Amino acid sequence: MMVRKSKGIGERHQKILGFIEAYQREHKHPPSIREIGEHCDISSTSVVNYYLDQLEKNGYLERDRKISRGMRLTGNTPLGDMLRVPVLGVIQAGEPIPVPSNADFGSFTSEDSVEIATSLMPAKEKGRELFALKVQGDSMIDAMVNDGDIVILKPSQEARNGDMVAVWLSDRNETTLKYFYKEKDGYRLQPANPTMKPIMVKKNEQVEIKGKVVMVIRKMDRLN
Amino acid sequence: MMVRKSKGIGERHQKILGFIEAYQREHKHPPSIREIGEHCDISSTSVVNYYLDQLEKNGYLERDRKISRGMRLTGNTPLGDMLRVPVLGVIQAGEPIPVPSNADFGSFTSEDSVEIATSLMPAKEKGRELFALKVQGDSMIDAMVNDGDIVILKPSQEARNGDMVAVWLSDRNETTLKYFYKEKDGYRLQPANPTMKPIMVKKNEQVEIKGKVVMVIRKMDRLN
DNA sequence: CTTGACACAGAACAGGCGTTCGGTTATGAT
DNA sequence: ATCATAACCGAACGCCTGTTCTGTGTCAAG
Numbered sequence: 001m002m003v004r005k006s007k008g009i010g011e012r013h014q015k016i017l018g019f020i021e022a023y024q025r026e027h028k029h030p031p032s033i034r035e036i037g038e039h040c041d042i043s044s045t046s047v048v049n050y051y052l053d054q055l056e057k058n059g060y061l062e063r064d065r066k067i068s069r070g071m072r073l074t075g076n077t078p079l080g081d082m083l084r085v086p087v088l089g090v091i092q093a094g095e096p097i098p099v100p101s102n103a104d105f106g107s108f109t110s111e112d113s114v115e116i117a118t119s120l121m122p123a124k125e126k127g128r129e130l131f132a133l134k135v136q137g138d139s140m141i142d143a144m145v146n147d148g149d150i151v152i153l154k155p156s157q158e159a160r161n162g163d164m165v166a167v168w169l170s171d172r173n174e175t176t177l178k179y180f181y182k183e184k185d186g187y188r189l190q191p192a193n194p195t196m197k198p199i200m201v202k203k204n205e206q207v208e209i210k211g212k213v214v215m216v217i218r219k220m221d222r223l224n
Numbered sequence: 225m226m227v228r229k230s231k232g233i234g235e236r237h238q239k240i241l242g243f244i245e246a247y248q249r250e251h252k253h254p255p256s257i258r259e260i261g262e263h264c265d266i267s268s269t270s271v272v273n274y275y276l277d278q279l280e281k282n283g284y285l286e287r288d289r290k291i292s293r294g295m296r297l298t299g300n301t302p303l304g305d306m307l308r309v310p311v312l313g314v315i316q317a318g319e320p321i322p323v324p325s326n327a328d329f330g331s332f333t334s335e336d337s338v339e340i341a342t343s344l345m346p347a348k349e350k351g352r353e354l355f356a357l358k359v360q361g362d363s364m365i366d367a368m369v370n371d372g373d374i375v376i377l378k379p380s381q382e383a384r385n386g387d388m389v390a391v392w393l394s395d396r397n398e399t400t401l402k403y404f405y406k407e408k409d410g411y412r413l414q415p416a417n418p419t420m421k422p423i424m425v426k427k428n429e430q431v432e433i434k435g436k437v438v439m440v441i442r443k444m445d446r447l448n
Numbered sequence: 449c450t451t452g453a454c455a456c457a458g459a460a461c462a463g464g465c466g467t468t469c470g471g472t473t474a475t476g477a478t
Numbered sequence: 479a480t481c482a483t484a485a486c487c488g489a490a491c492g493c494c495t496g497t498t499c500t501g502t503g504t505c506a507a508g
Contacts, residue, residue, distance in 0.1 A: 012485095028286070029294055032465060044487045049466075062252070068292035068465055068494070070253055117339030120443060141417060144370050144442075164444050193365060216442035218368075219344065220388050236455095256495060268457045273496075275455095292464070292495055 015040050016051055017060060021073060030069040083116045085152060087132045093139030093174050097166055097210055114150060120215070130154055130214060133166075142191040143177035149218045151177070153211035164192070164213040169199075171206045177213060239264050240275055241284060244297060254293040307340045309376060311356045317363030317398050321390055321434055338374060340439070354378055354438065357390075366415040367401035373442045375401070377435035388416070388437040393423075395430045401437060 019039050023031040031039075037048045052071065055061050064070030089098040114132050135149045143164075145151065151166070159165045159180040167189065168175055178189035178199065187207060189199040201207050243263050247255040255263075261272045276295065279285050288294025313322040338356050359373045367388075369375065375390070383389045383404040391413065392399050402413035402423065411431060413423040425431050 027288065028296055029288060029291065033467095034465075042486085044489095045466075046468080046488085047486050049468095050485080064251065064253060066466065066494085067253065070466090072252055114344060115341030117341060120338060120340075120441065138418060141368065141419075144365065144368050146368050146416060192370060194362060195365075213444050215444060216440075217344065218440035218442075220437050220439060257497095258495070266456080268459095269496075270458080270498075271456050273498095290464085290496065294496090 012040070012042075013051060013055055013060070016048075017055065017073070020061070020071065024073070030071050032069050083121070083130070084113050085116055085130045085132045086113045087134060087150070089133060090136040091133040091140075091151065091166065091175060091177075092136040093176065096168050097133055097175055114152075114217070116152065116215070131211075140177055142193050142196045144192040145177060145216055146218060149216055151213055152215040152217070154214050155210075156212045157209055159209050159212060166210045166213060168208040168210055169201075169206060170208065175210075180209070236264070236266075237275060237279055237284070240272075241279065241297065244285070244295065248297070254295050256293050307345070307354070308337050309340055309354045309356045310337045311358060311374070313357060314360040315357040315364075315375065315390065315399060315401075316360040317400065320392050321357055321399055338376075338441070340376065344439070355435075364401055366417050366420045368416040369401060369440055370442060373440055375437055376439035376441070378438050379434075380436050381433055383433050383436060390434045390437060392432040392434060393425075393430060394432065399434075404433070 016036060019036060020031060023035065023039075033045045033048045033052070036052075037043065037045055040048075042048050042051075052061070052063060056063050059074060061071050061073050091097045130152055132150050132152050135145055135147060135151060138147055140146070140149075153166055156165075161181050163180050164177060165180045166175065166177055167180075176189070176199075178191060181188040181190060183200070186203045187201045189201060189207075191198065240260055243260060244255060247259065247263075257269050257272045257276070260276075261267065261269055264272075266272050266275075276285070276287060280287050283298060285295050285297050315321045354376055356374050356376050359369055359371060359375060362371055364370070364373075377390055380389075385405045387404050388401060389404045390399065390401055391404075400413070400423075402415060405412040405414060407424070410427045411425045413425060413431075415422065
């Protein structure tokens with residue numbers, strides 16, 4: 001029986017990946033084999049090379065053989081100042097939204113994903129636990145969100161006043177995007193469009209918060 | 225009198241910058257000095273080094289001395305897969321929008337800028353001639369654009385049917401964002417919100433197209 | 449004409465770096 | 479016990495690469 005820690009990646013691999021990421025962030029370029037060795041307590045360059053090969057085989061990084069510092073992290077690992085956010089599906093009024101499972105982030109069999117510059121992110125949402133949904137239909141126009149827009153969400157069951165949230169109204173069978181405010185006897189769900197009236201929800205839990213909206217992106221595609 | 229082409233950067237510098245960018249895009253890492261020399265018809269490594277120093281002095285790239293291939297483009301040059309777009313000002317109904325001058329791209333005394341992943345860009349808008357404006361006020365709600373949103377524009381005086389454009393209506397003294405359609409005797413400016421009616425413009429040039437909208441970004445900032 | 453900057457060439461140097469190879473130790477399977 | 483394999487070490491090799499130094503030609507200012 002193969003109980004040996006050989007399958008997948010071990011603690012040593014993680015440490016190396018972490019160091020590469022940190023080094024890259026600080027120096028703007030990848031570390032050399034020897035630098036990895038020093039900071040990960042590996043005394044021989046051949047061993048580092050050994051691990052690097054394994055990490056490459058498992059898809060965690062790419063290597064440019066023979067080229068100095070020729071390695072880069074792949075997948076949804078933040079590369080440079082970028083963040084890869086998986087697009088889990090669509091959001092529309094008539095259906096509940098897909099919520100991320102643990103597997104969605106681990107596997108970068110990236111069906112679909114969007115890249116966001118971290119500089120666009122609000123206060124350190126650096127977590128890789130963000131996910132994205134594509135808006136289908138015109139049902140979100142009262143949230144100033146159009147068909148085809150992409151909304152970036154952070155999974156959350158709670159919200160503070162003023163957050164825009166994606167909620168599932170179970171009694172209406174409807175998904176919607178609204179600004180969230182707590183009132184004395186319930187919640188007020190305020191559309192982004194100021195000309196439209198809010199929805200008042202009683203304290204009973206007819207409302208399920210699915211996530212906070214972090215960002216909305218509208219691409220004006222058009223075969224140019 | 226210094227008529228010598230010494231001021232700013234010359235043709236050779238441009239070629240080098242272009243090569244670095246192309247090489248980076250293809251190999252995912254910067255070129256070596258010798259590789260730059262080969263592809264830019266410079267026979268001596270010292271000359272390449274000579275130009276690289278100048279480019280660094282002028283802020284076009286950063287160098288990590290002593291480190292192999294230790295250079296990277298700075299400013300609004302696409303870094304990796306990122307594009308830095310300058311935010312030139314605000315856009316609001318009552319005022320004309322700022323349009324980019326030549327200097328706006330050359331100098332990256334970047335007051336303000338946003339970074340966009342090229343993967344989010346429509347068909348090869350890779351040009352560095354994009355610019356961004358921050359929306360002020362609620363006057364663009366009929367274009368589904370909110371106060372605080374950021375619109376990414378491509379400078380243009382023309383538009384095709386279906387493009388969303390930023391236009392200046394000189395007889396109304398108003399800037400607005402609308403979908404553009406050419407009609408038999410003028411133009412139809414269609415709001416993004418389908419419940420709102422279009423503006424019809426006669427063939428006389430009361431309308432100045434300032435740019436095509438490429439993208440809209442809404443950040444849900446909130447001190448988390 | 450002289451001077452000095454600028455643009456450029458070529459060669460040599462030295463250190464950085466990936467690769468490779470022979471060898472050692474521990475672990476699990478048979 | 480034996481044996482294959484994974485994990486690891488250390489040193490040597492050799493190319494790659496940035497740096498530096500000497501030298502050449504051009505062009506404009508004095």
